[in-house]
Amino acid sequence: MADVVHREIVLPVPRERAWELLTDPRELAxxxxxxxxLEPAAGAPVRAAWDDGVERTGTVDAVVDRAGMRFTxxxxxxxxxxxxxxxxxxxGTRVVVEERLLVPAGAWGPTLAAGPQMAALSRxxxxxxx
Amino acid sequence: MSGAQQPGGAASSSxxxxxxGVVFAALADPTRRHVVRTLATGTSAxxxxxxxxxxxxxxxxxxxxxxxxxxxxxxxxxxxxxxxYTLRPEPLAAAAGWLTATEQAWDARLGRLRERAARP
Numbered sequence: 001m002a003d004v005v006h007r008e009i010v011l012p013v014p015r016e017r018a019w020e021l022l023t024d025p026r027e028l029a030x031x032x033x034x035x036x037x038l039e040p041a042a043g044a045p046v047r048a049a050w051d052d053g054v055e056r057t058g059t060v061d062a063v064v065d066r067a068g069m070r071f072t073x074x075x076x077x078x079x080x081x082x083x084x085x086x087x088x089x090x091x092g093t094r095v096v097v098e099e100r101l102l103v104p105a106g107a108w109g110p111t112l113a114a115g116p117q118m119a120a121l122s123r124x125x126x127x128x129x130x
Numbered sequence: 131m132s133g134a135q136q137p138g139g140a141a142s143s144s145x146x147x148x149x150x151g152v153v154f155a156a157l158a159d160p161t162r163r164h165v166v167r168t169l170a171t172g173t174s175a176x177x178x179x180x181x182x183x184x185x186x187x188x189x190x191x192x193x194x195x196x197x198x199x200x201x202x203x204x205x206x207x208x209x210x211x212x213x214x215y216t217l218r219p220e221p222l223a224a225a226a227g228w229l230t231a232t233e234q235a236w237d238a239r240l241g242r243l244r245e246r247a248a249r250p
Contacts, residue, residue: 003154011247031242
């Protein structure tokens with residue numbers, strides 16, 4: 001058992017199109033969340049909201065053009081890090097998704113809102129938990 | 131849980147309030163996973179008994195048991211001169227909750243992504 005979720009799929013599209021599906025907010029609104037703000041640039045804010053009322057906000061940590069992206073996001077309770085990696089594959093483009101739990105829900109008390117402070121605290125938590 | 135040793139500072143008191151992260155940290159060690167699997171058969175065990183089936187000393191096993199106790203995964207009970215350890219499965223279920231929810235979320239999202247990619 002580990003605190004990482006790992007998923008892989010091969011999309012029947014070239015790398016360029018796969019990158020567009022993962023980074024264009026209009027495309028992301030088709031599959032990731034009902035309302036999405038995401039720009040493939042390090043430091044850019046991330047906001048994803050779903051019609052059931054769940055909202056996750058965070059920050060893009062790193063981007064490698066057409067190859068991958070890493071961002072942290074939180075629903076105000078848990079905080080996790082998502083990594084997308086794109087690879088050429090037979091028949092299209094392989095997308096590898098990893099989500100790693102950095103701070104479990106409740107770890108810092110219920111009142112702490114998601115934000116830069118949370119991200120900084122998560123680094124400390126990783127050290128504590130290591 | 132008070133008085134339980136915290137090997138390597140495995141958990142701060144605030145983190146201990148929520149089991150998931152501490153449970154994952156405790157289970158990051160292969161010896162501790164072996165101990166949990168052994169206790170999962172439903173029987174209690176002593177540090178000496180567990181040391182008998184692992185290539186390590188009773189003291190080393192006791193240290194791992196203390197870490198599992200800090201994470202709330204095992205319970206210690208004195209029985210005469212020995213301490214017997216049993217598994218507490220509840221924290222495992224809580225930790226698995228994040229995994230299950232996150233796995234289901236990505237399965238649904240990637241299903242929609244696959245459909246989107248198939249459309250022109």
